Amino acid sequence: MTDVTLTIDGKQVTVPAGITIVDAAKRAGIDIPVFCYHPKLEPAGMCRMCLVEIGRPIIDRTTGQPVLDEQDQPKIQFMPKLETACTNLVSEGMVVKTQHTSEKARQGQGEIVEFLLTSHPLDCPICDKGGECPLQDLTMRYGPAESRFLYDEKQRLAKHVPLGELIWLDRERCIQCGRCIRFQEDIAGEPVIGFDKRGRTTQIITFTEPGFDSIFSGNTTDICPVGALTTADFRFGARPWELTPVTSICSQCAVGCNIVFSTRREARAGGRIVIKRVMPRQNEQVNEIWICDKGRFAHHYLETDRLTKPLWRRDGDLQPTSWQEALDLTAKRLSEAGSDLVILASGRLSNEDLLNLKLLADMAGGQALLYTHMGGGEATTLFGVSRGFDLGHLGAGDVIVVAASDLYEEAPIWWLRVKAAAQRGADLIVANPRQTKLDRYARWVVRYAYGDEAQLVEKLKADSGVSQALAGASRLVIFFGSEGVGQEQSSTLAFSLAQLLQENGHVAKPGSGLIGVWPRPNDQGAWEIGFRAMDDLAEQMRGKGLYIVGADPVGDDPALAEVVRAARFVVVQEIRFTETARLADVVLPAQTYAEREGTFTSGERRVQRFYAALPPMGETYPDFVITAHLAQGMGYVLEGSSSEGVFNHLARTVSAFKGLTYAQLAEAAEQWPITGRAHYYFSGTVHPNREGLGVALSNAAERGEPLALPSVEAGPAQRPQEGEWLAVPVTRAYDRGSTVWPSRLLTQRIGQAAVYVSSATAEALGVAAGESVQLSWNGHQVEVVVRIDETIPRGVLLTPRSCGVPLFEPTFLSVEVANTVRG
Amino acid sequence: MRVLEPMIELGRGLWTTFRQTFFNPVVTVSYPEVKRPVRPRFRGRHILRRYENGLERCIGCSLCAAACPSDAIFVEAAENTDEARYSPGERYASTYEINMLRCIFCGFCEDACPTEAIVLGDNYELSFTSRHEAIYTKEMLLEPTPSPELTTPQRVPAGMYTRAVPEMSDPKG
Numbered sequence: 004m005t006d007v008t009l010t011i012d013g014k015q016v017t018v019p020a021g022i023t024i025v026d027a028a029k030r031a032g033i034d035i036p037v038f039c040y041h042p043k044l045e046p047a048g049m050c051r052m053c054l055v056e057i058g059r060p061i062i063d064r065t066t067g068q069p070v071l072d073e074q075d076q077p078k079i080q081f082m083p084k085l086e087t088a089c090t091n092l093v094s095e096g097m098v099v100k101t102q103h104t105s106e107k108a109r110q111g112q113g114e115i116v117e118f119l120l121t122s123h124p125l126d127c128p129i130c131d132k133g134g135e136c137p138l139q140d141l142t143m144r145y146g147p148a149e150s151r152f153l154y155d156e157k158q159r160l161a162k163h164v165p166l167g168e169l170i171w172l173d174r175e176r177c178i179q180c181g182r183c184i185r186f187q188e189d190i191a192g193e194p195v196i197g198f199d200k201r202g203r204t205t206q207i208i209t210f211t212e213p214g215f216d217s218i219f220s221g222n223t224t225d226i227c228p229v230g231a232l233t234t235a236d237f238r239f240g241a242r243p244w245e246l247t248p249v250t251s252i253c254s255q256c257a258v259g260c261n262i263v264f265s266t267r268r269e270a271r272a273g274g275r276i277v278i279k280r281v282m283p284r285q286n287e288q289v290n291e292i293w294i295c296d297k298g299r300f301a302h303h304y305l306e307t308d309r310l311t312k313p314l315w316r317r318d319g320d321l322q323p324t325s326w327q328e329a330l331d332l333t334a335k336r337l338s339e340a341g342s343d344l345v346i347l348a349s350g351r352l353s354n355e356d357l358l359n360l361k362l363l364a365d366m367a368g369g370q371a372l373l374y375t376h377m378g379g380g381e382a383t384t385l386f387g388v389s390r391g392f393d394l395g396h397l398g399a400g401d402v403i404v405v406a407a408s409d410l411y412e413e414a415p416i417w418w419l420r421v422k423a424a425a426q427r428g429a430d431l432i433v434a435n436p437r438q439t440k441l442d443r444y445a446r447w448v449v450r451y452a453y454g455d456e457a458q459l460v461e462k463l464k465a466d467s468g469v470s471q472a473l474a475g476a477s478r479l480v481i482f483f484g485s486e487g488v489g490q491e492q493s494s495t496l497a498f499s500l501a502q503l504l505q506e507n508g509h510v511a512k513p514g515s516g517l518i519g520v521w522p523r524p525n526d527q528g529a530w531e532i533g534f535r536a537m538d539d540l541a542e543q544m545r546g547k548g549l550y551i552v553g554a555d556p557v558g559d560d561p562a563l564a565e566v567v568r569a570a571r572f573v574v575v576q577e578i579r580f581t582e583t584a585r586l587a588d589v590v591l592p593a594q595t596y597a598e599r600e601g602t603f604t605s606g607e608r609r610v611q612r613f614y615a616a617l618p619p620m621g622e623t624y625p626d627f628v629i630t631a632h633l634a635q636g637m638g639y640v641l642e643g644s645s646s647e648g649v650f651n652h653l654a655r656t657v658s659a660f661k662g663l664t665y666a667q668l669a670e671a672a673e674q675w676p677i678t679g680r681a682h683y684y685f686s687g688t689v690h691p692n693r694e695g696l697g698v699a700l701s702n703a704a705e706r707g708e709p710l711a712l713p714s715v716e717a718g719p720a721q722r723p724q725e726g727e728w729l730a731v732p733v734t735r736a737y738d739r740g741s742t743v744w745p746s747r748l749l750t751q752r753i754g755q756a757a758v759y760v761s762s763a764t765a766e767a768l769g770v771a772a773g774e775s776v777q778l779s780w781n782g783h784q785v786e787v788v789v790r791i792d793e794t795i796p797r798g799v800l801l802t803p804r805s806c807g808v809p810l811f812e813p814t815f816l817s818v819e820v821a822n823t824v825r826g
Numbered sequence: 827m828r829v830l831e832p833m834i835e836l837g838r839g840l841w842t843t844f845r846q847t848f849f850n851p852v853v854t855v856s857y858p859e860v861k862r863p864v865r866p867r868f869r870g871r872h873i874l875r876r877y878e879n880g881l882e883r884c885i886g887c888s889l890c891a892a893a894c895p896s897d898a899i900f901v902e903a904a905e906n907t908d909e910a911r912y913s914p915g916e917r918y919a920s921t922y923e924i925n926m927l928r929c930i931f932c933g934f935c936e937d938a939c940p941t942e943a944i945v946l947g948d949n950y951e952l953s954f955t956s957r958h959e960a961i962y963t964k965e966m967l968l969e970p971t972p973s974p975e976l977t978t979p980q981r982v983p984a985g986m987y988t989r990a991v992p993e994m995s996d997p998k999g
Contacts, residue, residue: 126990128887128940129903129917162990163916173990239903239917242888270902270921 009097012104024088024099025053029677029685035101036112036141038119038228039180040089042676042686043292044189047089050119050180052141054085054111060096069096085111102145109145116146122158122203123229124175132230134243137684138178158203166196167215168751169235169296170224172207177231179205183223190293191219192422192443207231213751218415218736221299225283225292226687236300236748237280241267246279249616250694252603253281253298254351254596255742257521258416259605259697260290260298263690264597264616276617278302278597284690287674288393289609289697292689295415297736300748302597307745308579310592311621321590326622330629333550333589334636336572337367340548343571344369347544348534349554350526351742353601354610355649356626357525357532358657359641360552363630366639372543373526373534374554376732376804376811378490379483379497379519380530384659385703385710386501387527387608388480388516392699394420394607396514399428402476404463407456407496408484411440412736413520414606417482430472434459435486436731437801438794446472453487453731453799454720454813460499479509484520485804487731489812491538498712511704518606522734522804528604531659531700541566548572550633551583552626553593555741558582560809561783576629579741592623599625600646602668604700610660611697612668658708659700669695723798727815728768730758730778730800730808738805756785756807758800759792767798770820778808780816785809864948869931871949872924874967875942880976882912882968883943885991886919890935890944898928899935906987910979914992922964926952941992 008017009027016031023046028035038050058079060069069077079098085108088099102109120142127133160174181198184207188194195217199208209215224232246265253260261284269277281302283294313329314321337344346364348357350373364371373380394417397403403421410418418441425431425444433445436453447469451459464470473479481500485493501517509515521527537543541562549570556563558581567573567586575587584590596603597616604610624632631643642648647665654663671693676682679691703710723729737743737752744753758776760768770776772791777784778800785808795801800818802808855862864870875883886903902921912918935944954960971977 124990128889129885129915129990133887162988175990239886239905241902242892244892245888270900270923 007093007095007097009093009095009099011099012101018093020093022093024055024057024091024093024097027093028088028099028101033101033103034681034685035088036145036684037089038137038141038178038684039182041182041186041226044182044185047181047185048087050178051087051115052112052119053088054115055088055102055108056081056100056105057086057088057091058082058098058100059094112145113147116142117150117152119178120146120150121152121156122175123178124157126173126176126230129239130176130230131233131237131239132227135680135683135688136230137228141684160206165214165235166207166209166232167213167220169300169748170215170220171233171235171238173231173233174206176229177207178229180228182226182228183207183232186223186226187217187219190423191217191222191419192440193217193219196223218295218297218411219293219419221296222283222293225689228684234280234299240279241265248282248690249614250284251597251613251616252524252611253294254524254603255295255298255301256414257519257524257526257606258290258414259524259603259607259609259611260294260416261286261611261692262294262298264302266616272306277306278616282688282690284694285674285678285692286696287395289605289607289611290416291395291420292676292678292686293416293419295736297415297743297749301743301746303746303748304579304742304744305595305597305617306620309595309620309623310577310580310584310590311623313592313622314584314587314590316588321585321587329589329591330632330636333574333591334633336588337548337550337574337633338637340367340369340571342368343547344550345544345547346371346550346552347374347540347554347556348372348529348552349374350521350523350529351553352525352529352626353596353613353646354525354528354532354604354653355601355646356552356630357529357534358649358653359627359630359634359643360550361532361534362641363634363637363639366634367637369548370543371534372540373529373536374540374551374556375522375526375536376490377485377488377519377521377526378494378536378538380526380534380536381494382497382501382712383517383519383527383608384530385708385712386504386510386517387700387702388518389511389513389702389705390699391513392480392516392607393514394424394480397424397427397429397478397480400477401429401514402432402472402479403429404432404434404473404479404481404500405441406434406459406481406483406500407486407488407493408482408520409435409439409486409733410482410484410520413484413522413734415736417520417606421482430476432463432469432472434463436796436799452720452796453729454722456488456492456496457499457720459496460503463503473503473507476507476509476515478512478514479504479507480515480518482518482520484734485522486733487813489538489732490536492813501712505710510710511702516702521606524605525603527606527608528602528610531604531608532653532657544570546571550574550576551587552576552630553578555581555583557586558741559805560811562781576626578623581741591629592621593626593629594619594623598623601625601627602646602650602665605697608659608700608702609697610663610668610700612665612695614694658706659702661701663698667698671696721815723815726817728800728818729798729813730780730802730810730816731813732802732804732810735803735806738803739807740805753806755788757788757790758802758808759790759795760800761793761795761797762791763797764795764799765789765791768818768820775821777819777821778802778816779819780810780814783809786821864950868948868950869933869946871926871947871952872935872962872967873945873947873969874922874964875945875969876971877914878972880971880973880978880980881914882918882978883941884919884922885913885915885941885943886917886922887940889938889940893934893938895932895934896928896930898925899923900925908982908984908986911982911987912978912980914987914989916990919964922967924962924967925960926954926962927957927960941994
């Protein structure tokens with residue numbers, strides 16, 4: 004885009020054409036106060052706070068040239084009245100006088116503040132926004148000392164209106180800037196709140212049941228320029244200036260949103276330091292300035308019901324013991340297991356933990372298995388997105404494929420950014436057996452039957468429009484998820500999609516690649532480090548010595564529970580007392596990622612650092628330290644002194660990490676929009692990123708390594724027999740998993756354990772919505788409530804994972820109507 | 827003469843003592859039985875005040891803690907309900923502690939308080955034998971209730987208190 008040069012407060016500024024005066028001034032380091040304007044939203048011009056004097060050169064209509072004055076300078080014509088700097092775009096030769104140089108602008112802005120305060124209550128002492136409030140800050144800077152309006156005529160409105168159970172509205176504090184409404188409409192694409200009534204009685208209302216039904220609702224509290232919208236989680240929790248921000252990474256999904264834990268010492272918690280709230284941290288390449296509500300509100304598991312002491316089984320019971328005894332016994336038993344050692348770890352662990360576990364398995368001659376319901380990591384390590392990938396840069400000419408994934412539920416921030424890319428002009432292809440929220444933004448929607456995932460690529464190629472788009476894409480990004488697939492099916496799907504990338508020549512192209520929508524924050528890291536998932540996990544674990552870290556197979560799957568029960572020896576290293584820990588011979592208490600430092604590799608293959616926010620709980624240690632001590636007891640040497648030491652080892656030994664340094668991960672760069680304390684009024688209370696943007700891993704193609712994938716052998720899809728129904732697992736953002744369930748605030752969103760069917764299927768089953776059915780398969784039985792969802796294909800039962808039905812792959816089962824009726 | 831003169835001098839001296847002892851006003855007090863009154867603007871131990879209806883003035887805003895130059899005050903807030911109401915607004919101090927070892931009695935907390943809840947009183951008897959005792963809790967700082975039944979928390983009818991911060995009179999009005 005061309006640049007234009009204008010003068011703001013006597014300062015010559017050259018900025019790209021098409022941006023607003025507010026943005027141009029901000030780039031030049033000049034603050035123009037705003038309330039309704041936000042750099043991520045379209046301008047609205049509602050609050051009138053950004054009033055400035057704007058002059059434009061007079062153009063001679065006959066020549067098209069600026070009219071010059073006596074000094075040969077272009078003559079500038081100022082408008083008689085003040086104009087809003089947020090709705091006027093910059094133009095060549097423009098002269099802007101802000102409140103810093105123009106008394107008229109200063110007076111105009113002061114009067115706007117005075118006007119906004121006519122009905123704003125003096126709640127500042129108790130308001131959650133007090134201390135980081137744009138209205139407070141701008142009133143102090145530009146507002147009048149006294150009001151000419153009558154105190155008695157202040158409006159009296161409802162003070163605490165729950166918009167939903169997560170977000171509270173104070174109607175008196177609202178200044179009707181509409182930032183929240185515009186965020187929901189433009190950015191989140193979910194217009195669930197709006198203005199009601201007119202003039203002085205204008206109010207924010209919610210249209211949905213449950214109220215404010217959007218997974219991005221928490222972001223509105225960040226950009227609200229007053230304390231009108233606050234979160235139920237932080238309500239009266241602390242004053243903002245009392246909080247210590249600690250840099251971290253969200254661990255709820257594979258996106259790897261940059262966050263900040265705001266911590267504080269609390270008497271209620273017995274004098275411990277606790278997490279009071281989770282705030283987004285700017286990273287324009289990952290989460291911009293947003294996070295989802297799951298990341299914001301599901302942090303309570305970090306501090307609830309934690310394991311604090313090592314336990315071992317004595318006389319049939321788990322009893323507390325010392326670390327030395329627990330480690331000695333474990334090391335002895337694991338050594339005895341030898342090649343029968345199976346280390347089962349999940350992607351909840353950091354890169355450092357996983358590397359130490361993998362090295363231990365290699366040295367002992369055992370196996371390192373990844374606990375996941377999703378396969379295909381072999382494909383993402385080879386064909387994963389290359390360096391320089393940024394969803395925010397995708398636009399016209401680029402193609403995004405989302406296959407077998409309900410991105411909104413599985414990775415909300417990716418959903419947001421994929422939607423934005425589609426709106427910028429990228430061709431979006433959504434392939435899913437049922438309708439998802441992303442369909443609205445898709446250029447092509449491809450439907451297939453559950454179970455036909457292996458034929459999906461053929462189906463894409465068969466569509467002439469889709470295949471042309473794929474062939475002509477300047478960049479091609481393919482997401483694959485776990486909608487209705489288990490480990491085996493998702494692997495097959497991933498391999499076939501990788502082939503599709505290869506066939507269209509996108510293997511080493513910058514910005515193209517394959518992305519796994521993994522369920523956990525570091526699944527990608529586990530794949531890179533060499534963990535493998537097995538579809539016959541139960542067989543692999545049978546009769547072995549098990550070292551289970553950060554996984555709860557017993558709580559998840561009754562079939563695995565039997566195997567763990569019959570295992571030779573079971574060591575469980577966990578943060579909480581899980582069902583698996585109940586069956587263990589030794590339980591080793593680990594620190595959560597909020598109590599230590601380390602790194603995660605996101606689904607976009609970006610390695611990012613997190614830091615210790617909380618002091619260690621009880622006698623816990625980081626996972627990599629425990630593993631290093633165990634290794635020592637077994638006669639091996641592993642790095643266990645520092646996270647950095649293990650990471651350096653990782654950078655030396657694992658090819659994708661080659662050349663990375665721990666310090667490099669902490670490098671930050673300037674980003675737009677500008678964020679930080681002085682810019683809260685501009686970009687919201689998002690934290691600036693000074694602690695590192697992370698570094699993307701190179702992919703195999705970039706390194707010139709051979710790209711060999713197992714060939715895809717797709718057998719014919721299985722169809723249900725007479726009297727059988729196909730139950731397919733899907734992922735829900737709010738589930739009963741151990742990292743969400745302890746947040747009591749989310750209970751209402753998680754809801755009851757249920758199975759979802761279309762009304763036609765319900766009729767065939769002979770049940771109505773709200774009635775219970777009994778599902779039976781392989782000798783397991785579960786009773787759940789039936790819910791109706793018309794988007795589900797006929798004959799298919801949708802069973803959300805970790806929501807009461809322990810199914811992780813498509814299963815044929817029999818359904819019986821239960822007698823009990825529940826709400 | 828040589829004998830009489832010292833005797834007279836001695837007698838004069840003793841007379842001064844006698845006069846001072848029996849006829850002059852007393853300047854010392856027999857503390858602790860008798861306590862000297864303090865000046866009106868004396869800054870002694872803090873008091874957390876109540877309204878006439880027994881509700882606490884403190885709204886847990888933590889501005890005193892923010893103003894405190896020696897970081898002596900710790901406040902934790904919680905939300906009032908009509909079933910358990912501590913203060914007329916939405917918020918009250920669930921924990922309020924002052925570390926008297928740190929306090930320098932500057933009175934900034936008084937100045938910062940938006941509801942005039944914290945005032946420095948006339949109590950100067952601050953002695954303790956351990957650091958733990960030096961921490962004055964909310965129970966120790968709160969002014970006694972006007973009558974026993976007006977203690978906090980109170981159960982109040984719904985809709986009686988709807989303001990976020992209690993209405994305050996205009997200091998100039």
